[in-house]
Amino acid sequence: MPFPTTLVESRADLVPLLEVQNIDEIGRKALDNLWSQGYVMYAGLSPEDLEEVTVISNQEDVREYALRDSTERFVNQESGIAWHASKGGRAPFLLKPIKVPAVFGYSWTGFESKPSPEKAQADPELHHFIERYPGTSAFRLDPRARGKHIARLLAIATVSATRALYVPDIEIGLESWASNVRAIGAYKGADAEIVLVRDTMRPTQQSTIWPDGVRPDVRFRWNRMVPEIGDESWASDQETTQRFISLGAQLVRLTNHVRLLEPGEDTPQYINRKGERQRPDTRVFMGFPSPLQLAA
Numbered sequence: 001m002p003f004p005t006t007l008v009e010s011r012a013d014l015v016p017l018l019e020v021q022n023i024d025e026i027g028r029k030a031l032d033n034l035w036s037q038g039y040v041m042y043a044g045l046s047p048e049d050l051e052e053v054t055v056i057s058n059q060e061d062v063r064e065y066a067l068r069d070s071t072e073r074f075v076n077q078e079s080g081i082a083w084h085a086s087k088g089g090r091a092p093f094l095l096k097p098i099k100v101p102a103v104f105g106y107s108w109t110g111f112e113s114k115p116s117p118e119k120a121q122a123d124p125e126l127h128h129f130i131e132r133y134p135g136t137s138a139f140r141l142d143p144r145a146r147g148k149h150i151a152r153l154l155a156i157a158t159v160s161a162t163r164a165l166y167v168p169d170i171e172i173g174l175e176s177w178a179s180n181v182r183a184i185g186a187y188k189g190a191d192a193e194i195v196l197v198r199d200t201m202r203p204t205q206q207s208t209i210w211p212d213g214v215r216p217d218v219r220f221r222w223n224r225m226v227p228e229i230g231d232e233s234w235a236s237d238q239e240t241t242q243r244f245i246s247l248g249a250q251l252v253r254l255t256n257h258v259r260l261l262e263p264g265e266d267t268p269q270y271i272n273r274k275g276e277r278q279r280p281d282t283r284v285f286m287g288f289p290s291p292l293q294l295a296a
Contacts, residue, residue, distance in 0.1 A: 003089030003110055003166050007045050007081060011101060014042035014049075014094065017161050025283075027160020030153040037148055038098050041157055043165055045092040045106075050080045052103035053094075056142050060205065065180045066140065067203045087111055091166050093158050095145060104145040107154055109162040109172055112136040129196055129221055133173030135162070139186070151186035171223075177202065178218035187222050196221035234259065235282035254282050 008014060017023065018031055018040060031041060045053070054076070056062060057069035073083040084090050088111045095105035112130050114120075120127035139155050159172050174192050176183035197218060204215040235241070235254070261277040271277060 003091050005085040005089040011046045014044040017041040020164050023160050023164040027157050030156040034153050042094045053106050062140050064205050091162050105141040107139040107158040109137045133171045135170040135172035137172050152189035155190045174222035176220050192222040194220050195223045
């Protein structure tokens with residue numbers, strides 16, 4: 001299914017991500033964590049929600065680091081509809097409290113704009129990055145939802161849901177400004193790594209410091225070191241883990257779990273409430289570095 005190009009008709013047509021069956025394990029855990037903190041995520045954007053997105057886009061932090069949200073993308077209903085249909089479509093996601101329909105955050109994914117031949121020749125590393133990570137993404141939070149790693153969970157769930165609902169194999173790059181410490185913390189928490197660094201200028205709202213309305217900053221491009229399908233194993237399955245390592249995989253994280261016993265396993269175990277045999281084990285998540293990292 002390609003990226004959607006139109007708004008949904010109403011809030012009743014939004015898709016609760018907790019009901020999407022094929023979201024990967026990392027995305028599922030992010031959604032469960034959000035639920036435990038009182039939040040749910042939805043795929044889609046309704047006219048009613050677009051109005052609330054417009055409000056968030058005009059908040060101080062969003063205007064500082066993503067000015068185009070309030071000046072181009074979400075100025076009004078017409079600009080939001082045009083943005084949704086642009087560049088092959090966009091996949092918008094909404095973060096809402098469980099008990100009320102208000103929007104506390106939004107995100108989206110879509111296809112990255114390919115640089116012109118002249119720009120690709122002038123900056124081959126950036127061209128290589130976009131070829132490797134053709135998906136782009138953005139994440140915005142209302143101040144009411146900040147803290148408790150909500151931004152990190154929003155980023156993880158957004159990428160996982162994009163693959164589950166729209167483009168299964170897409171690689172999605174992340175971007176941030178060096179001065180945006182919240183975004184950097186969220187991306188690091190999502191196991192992303194900085195791949196490209198570019199000195200540049202950007203618009204700023206800090207006119208008392210930068211009277212011309214622009215300031216120097218550093219643009220970071222990140223790759224997300226999350227496991228692909230099959231790039232994970234149980235610690236007890238040493239053969240599979242070693243095979244990933246031999247192929248160049250790097251350890252992303254370890255998490256403690258309880259799993260069902262495989263046929264023929266004879267190991268310390270216990271019986272759960274369903275009468276199933278289980279055992280403790282550790283999930284080993286592996287990731288592969290980008291070609292840019294390998295070439296460095």
